[in-house]
Amino acid sequence: MNGYQVIKSVAERTDGLWRPGPGSVYPALGLLEDEGLIQPEDSDSGSRKVFALTDEGKAYVEAHADELDEPWDKVTSPHQAFVDLQREVGQLGAAVQQVAIGGDEQQIAAVRSLLVETRKTVYRTLAGDSGTTVTD
Structure with missing residues (x-):
């Protein structure tokens, strides 16, 4: 080799x-x-x-x-977990791109707010915050 x-x-x-x-x-x-x-x-x-x-x-x-x-x-x-999460991030990115391209100001603001809250929830989950709920 x-x-x-x-x-x-x-x-x-x-x-x-x-x-x-x-x-x-x-x-x-x-x-x-x-x-x-x-x-x-x-x-x-x-x-x-x-x-x-x-x-x-x-x-x-x-x-x-x-x-x-x-x-x-x-x-x-941890590889499979990373692959699974990366796939979800990719799908989320595609949805966000659709909103950025075709959404109105209200939709864009709502999605931005969701993304900020989602990021915070991910960090709370990582920190082991027991108040975090995760649903499908």
Whole structure:
């Protein structure tokens, strides 16, 4: 796997929530190579340096599997909730856009007021305010 493939793989694995940049991936690959955990291998990918785990790298991965899974667990466990909420925000944005384009002054003012109150309610919910009611 080369650096670009690492970047692409992380982005795909997290559905775009985390996309490391070349400035973090390539130095990390260099450190892993210096530590003997990965090594360049011959490839047909032209100028791109392709890496593979060394025997020492494979042993490290086996010995530290739980530790290496932890960052992925943190990124992917709340992931579905984020996707669900993001979808709702997108639908709300589309409705607000309709009002902004075709609504009269009274409708626009009413929607603005609803948005302000909704934002406050979201923060109260996050703070654990027991007076908050959530309905469909």
